[in-house]
């Protein structure tokens with residue numbers, strides 16, 4: 018594989034992060050970029066100073082939406098190591114998204130090793146406080162200038178880094194969710210399982226209207242019957258019932274979250290009855306009325322685990338666990354974050370220490 022070119026800008030000032038980092042406002046000094054052309058394939062990887070992108074107004078993805086992205090995190094552990102959580106799963110998922118919208122796949126092993134180099138160069142940007150981390154945003158877009166609906170013939174890949182704090186202003190406080198039945202996010206055989214900006218475009222109006230009504234996010238129902246619950250915009254959802262924990266089954270319109278996969282694996286190891294199945298909003302309301310809901314929570318890289326305290330569907334308001342974080346949500350959050358911050362050993366091979374030698378991929 019090709020050598021990375023390094024164009025590193027010398028740091029003249031000490032990095033100073035604000036006390037309240039927020040999410041997605043601050044970027045590090047360098048990005049990784051790579052190009053794709055039909056003749057050369059993926060080529061010209063370079064780590065270079067962050068700068069604006071100049072592009073032709075006909076650049077294809079602006080008009081036709083051919084773009085995909087990933088979101089993963091690097092952490093500084095209590096031992097001072099720098100680790101990345103499940104990078105192989107994230108780059109493999111990038112390739113699954115790529116296939117769905119005709120973007121050429123990347124070499125997973127090359128990308129992991131290139132990301133290690135980039136994170137190492139920017140390691141002083143990684144916050145040390147627990148709850149804070151370095152958010153990693155790889156993305157790819159069709160870059161040739163052409164008006165016409167075709168897959169592009171050239172592409173750009175960029176990895177952008179952003180030091181972040183809590184995703185929701187509520188922190189670990191439970192959030193308020195509106196069950197959305199006015200709009201749909203995706204449909205089976207559509208783009209739901211692809212991490213592409215189009216799904217977010219479809220979600221904006223619903224999210225905006227929910228916020229105006231005082232909710233943090235919306236819970237999407239399936240796009241065809243609007244009876245089955247799917248996911249919470251940027252998170253997958255789990256319903257903790259008395260005799261089982263339900264995760265809506267991956268059916269093609271739900272994004273297959275890597276945190277979701279992590280949660281399911283842990284619940285199985287804890288011998289809990291985790292079931293991936295279809296579940297209707299009516300069933301959720303019935304289980305609420307019979308007192309069978311112990312907790313509801315979301316999972317995603319940005320917030321890790323986020324407890325849902327209030328769920329509203331039409332004129333029914335459900336208060337989950339008295340609006341307090343559920344026991345299971347807390348236990349999962351503690352377990353996953355302890356592994357990420359090096360407090361507990363990682364016996365799953367989820368953590369990649371960036372100072373390890375070259376990574377092998379299965």
Ligand SMILES: *Cc1c(COP(=O)(O)O)cnc(C)c1O
Pocket residue numbers: 088212216248249250251252253272273274275276277316317318319
């Ligand atoms: C990224 C994403 C998630 C969460 O996936 P993770 O891999 O756990 O971060 C859930 N839903 C949607 C729509 C997403 O884009």
